[in-house]
Amino acid sequence: MARNTEDWEDFTVRARPNKKGTRPRTKDRPAYEDALIGRIITVDRGRYRAILDEDSAQERIVIAARARELRRNPVVPGDFVALVGDTSGDPDTLARLVRIENRSTLLRRSADDTDPVERVVVANVDQLVIVVAAANPEPRTGFIDRAIVAAFDAGISPLLCITKADVRDPEPFLENYRHLDIDIVVSRTTDETATGIDARSADGLSARLAGTPVEALREHLASKVSVVIGHSGVGKSTLVNALTGAQRATGNVNAVTGRGRHTSSSALALRIDDAPAGSWIIDTPGIRSFGLALVDPENILNAFADLVPVANRCARGCTHKAAEPKCALDAWVASGEAGTVGIARLESYRRLLGQDEETETKELGSI
Numbered sequence: 185m186a187r188n189t190e191d192w193e194d195f196t197v198r199a200r201p202n203k204k205g206t207r208p209r210t211k212d213r214p215a216y217e218d219a220l221i222g223r224i225i226t227v228d229r230g231r232y233r234a235i236l237d238e239d240s241a242q243e244r245i246v247i248a249a250r251a252r253e254l255r256r257n258p259v260v261p262g263d264f265v266a267l268v269g270d271t272s273g274d275p276d277t278l279a280r281l282v283r284i285e286n287r288s289t290l291l292r293r294s295a296d297d298t299d300p301v302e303r304v305v306v307a308n309v310d311q312l313v314i315v316v317a318a319a320n321p322e323p324r325t326g327f328i329d330r331a332i333v334a335a336f337d338a339g340i341s342p343l344l345c346i347t348k349a350d351v352r353d354p355e356p357f358l359e360n361y362r363h364l365d366i367d368i369v370v371s372r373t374t375d376e377t378a379t380g381i382d383a384r385s386a387d388g389l390s391a392r393l394a395g396t397p398v399e400a401l402r403e404h405l406a407s408k409v410s411v412v413i414g415h416s417g418v419g420k421s422t423l424v425n426a427l428t429g430a431q432r433a434t435g436n437v438n439a440v441t442g443r444g445r446h447t448s449s450s451a452l453a454l455r456i457d458d459a460p461a462g463s464w465i466i467d468t469p470g471i472r473s474f475g476l477a478l479v480d481p482e483n484i485l486n487a488f489a490d491l492v493p494v495a496n497r498c499a500r501g502c503t504h505k506a507a508e509p510k511c512a513l514d515a516w517v518a519s520g521e522a523g524t525v526g527i528a529r530l531e532s533y534r535r536l537l538g539q540d541e542e543t544e545t546k547e548l549g550s551i
């Protein structure tokens with residue numbers, strides 16, 4: 185029997201997201217054929233800012249409210265969403281966000297290692313930029329390792345960025361990561377007379393960053409969507425400003441919030457200056473670490489790529505924890521093959537496995 189239009193309307197209103205996925209089946213949403221697809225750049229108190237017709241003359245920012253049928257599905261920066269209603273972007277207009285498009289990646293975290301509640305951080309990012317300072321604040325392998333695990337689990341490439349190399353030589357610390365297949369950028373300030381990039385940090389203090397590392401970073405970010413995380417004070421906003429400052433200064437749509445400083449706790453996507461279309465960086469205030477309650481233990485090991493070949497020598501079912509009597513990782517250390525770096529890497533790995541909870545708590549407590 186053919187449905188009449190009224191039935192369709194009714195069916196659409198009652199449509200519930202498919203349990204198997206966040207996206208309703210195609211036949212449940214014929215009413216949204218005219219929807220426009222936009223990229224979410226920030227979320228603030230139930231209002232979603234999306235960029236529409238990106239990189240065209242019609243490019244505009246649209247503010248949207250979520251439709252009820254999205255239920256509690258989180259919408260995050262980086263998401264592509266379907267918008268209906270008033271999508272003009274004119275002042276005081278509000279579009280309706282009716283659908284989240286399929287995501288290529290989803291970066292999630294739990295608040296801590298035992299909390300199974302998932303928090304979605306960002307969607308569709310290609311790269312996770314982990315920012316730590318060489319000193320002030322002290323760099324911590326725990327933070328980096330957790331971030332690498334979270335990235336690995338989400339299918340996102342990690343990139344390590346060490347700042348403040350002018351304060352302390354980061355190479356001894358970087359020993360832990362130099363042998364891995366992970367890109368590393370070392371940033372520093374330069375003196376007043378040298379060529380550098382003036383980048384005012386959020387606290388108003390100005391750091392003149394050496395140009396070469398910033399340019400190297402810009403190249404790593406080209407044509408990708410990256411998300412940047414780091415503790416307070418590491419120089420994250422100084423770097424982000426160096427990469428996106430011109431866009432803000434020229435009043436381009438990247439100055440989306442209309443605020444001098446991005447004070448909300450929500451992540452914010454910014455377009456990178458002097459980079460190809462589609463190069464975005466998502467700044468994440470407030471994300472200081474990643475609980476790993478949602479991560480498969482197998483993926484914790486996989487994120488320690490240097491330990492995988494050794495762990496492959498273990499008997500089937502070995503958990504690789506310190507209590508395992510015959511873990512090949514212990515033999516590797518005992519034989520001297522691991523070296524000091526190997527010992528540190530095994531300790532880092534086992535900390536994340538939850539072996540040494542007291543140390544882990546101390547470490548988390550001090551960040």
Ligand SMILES: Nc1nc2c(ncn2[C@@H]2O[C@H](COP(=O)(O)OP(=O)(O)OP(=O)(O)O)[C@@H](O)[C@H]2O)c(=O)[nH]1
Nearest residue numbers: 348372373385386389391416417418419420421422
């Ligand atoms: N010596 C030195 N100082 C730097 C460098 N990068 C940033 N700073 C300074 O470090 C301080 C903190 O930088 P921010 O960019 O505000 O740090 P943040 O990580 O964004 O910190 P929050 O805003 O608290 O999240 C500022 O005074 C910067 O000028 C660097 O490479 N070397």
Ligand SMILES: [Zn+2]
Nearest residue numbers: 498502504511
């Ligand atoms: Zn083992």
